[in-house]
């Protein structure tokens with residue numbers, strides 16, 4: 343039975359990178375506290391609650407997100423409480439190891455609050471790197487994803503399903519049911535997976551909502567999946583710590599992405 347490795351935050355980083363390299367996924371328990379989880383959830387609540395009902399209730403079997411899944415992006419703008427998670431030292435170290443050799447500086451790729459409500463079906467298994475099919479596999483890591491468990495994740499409530507080891511599979515290899523594992527983790531844990539690892543939200547057959555914060559990173563020269571330039575106002579850019587400012591793309595990557603700051607000045 344394949345397994346998702348599980349480590350504590352004080353584990354040496356070399357052990358974390360090795361586990362992630364081997365399994366393509368990794369859970370770190372006790373990564374963020376209840377008070378911070380509450381502030382992230384509170385900041386995102388109005389954005390999740392104001393989504394049109396017809397977006398949430400309809401379940402188009404072809405849609406990437408199943409019905410009864412609420413998704414709100416633009417976390418940098420909407421949830422300042424999440425800034426320390428985006429720049430978390432473990433994420434930074436894992437990005438440096440898994441993405442650093444392929445670029446000058448990793449960048450923020452996607453941010454979102456993902457709430458899976460009772461009755462949601464499972465999401466189709468996919469790879470974050472499916473949007474970049476231009477290289478033969480195995481390809482170098484382009485993306486590192488994280489899912490911060492604001493609530494508990496269980497096999498019943500939509501906990502993320504992963505296929506450990508699938509980051510090393512040839513494209514045509516099909517997943518067998520016994521190769522799929524739910525990332526069961528207490529609230530306050532964080533799940534990491536590589537851009538080549540098959541995964542998707544599980545079905546929610548429980549009575550509770552599953553709430554997670556997805557934060558993904560990519561090599562700094564790739565087109566960001568979420569357009570951070572249009573997701574963050576100049577007022578917020580002006581308040582970002584330098585590390586986060588660089589992550590969202592306000593620092594050029596080598597010769598790429600230059601701009602004249604007088605055109606849209608950060609407040």
Ligand SMILES: O=C(O)CCC(=O)C(=O)O
Pocket residue numbers: 456489500501502503541542543544554556
């Ligand atoms: O909600 C989850 O557990 C997974 C979400 C996901 O795979 C995605 O948004 O790409």
